[in-house]
Amino acid sequence: MSFLTRLSGSIRPLTFTASRYYTSGAVVSEPLLARLKNDRKTFMKAKKQPDLNVVKGLLSDLLYYTKSANFVEGTPEEEALMSVLQKAIKRRQDSVSQFQAGGRPELAQQETEELKVLESYLPEQMSSEDIEVELKKLIEEIGATSGKDMGKVMKAWKYDSATADRKTVSEIVKKLLN
Known part of the structure; x- marks a missing residue:
């Protein structure tokens, strides 16, 4: 009985896999x-x-x-x-x-x-009209009434900045709350 057979009970071939590219900390979509x-x-x-x-x-x-x-x-x-x-x-x-x-x-x-x-690599952007409609619903849910509540509205905004530009969102919030 060989050393390998005694060590593992059976002889199994070792397989190694190597990736072609080195990966870093993030796995990208x-x-x-x-x-x-x-x-x-x-x-x-x-x-x-x-x-x-x-x-x-x-x-x-x-x-x-x-x-x-x-x-x-x-x-x-x-x-x-x-x-x-x-x-x-x-x-x-x-x-x-x-x-x-x-x-x-x-x-x-x-x-x-x-x-x-x-x-061209960004996902489809929301239009200003769509953003305004969603913000009106959100402002109604939160009960925001003045410019002081802008932080609450921005914090509760659930859409990713890739689909709705934060600058556009903040401008519309200012317009709606003033």
Whole structure:
């Protein structure tokens, strides 16, 4: 009887699995991540350099975020990806306004094109009318009457910032409470 047979009772082959990619702390939503990676391949093959740079930058930002000190273990994967995506969009919007104020329309146009690529990865946005209807219901439930109750309304707002922009929501709340 060999040593292995005595040790385990039977000889079983050892199998090892190795993943092709190293993973970081967050597991990102597979469909959107897969879409980003497929788009990266497609843009490489089509030699669409501006779009490729945007997608590669987004994937890089995602990896950097998941390895940073700001990342909290156990954060839902969709939330981590949306956070990175929204920060990239906000950065582009700020750049567009600064370039326009500085008299650089060609750079503002480039940033606008990159912004369109990033926004294509966002889920469908709620319209201002839909937000207003939902807010009216919420204000009625809470019983908010003045601008002092804005914090209560914003805290009770249940929609993700990926589907309803928080800035738009706060502007509508101000309008409704004043």
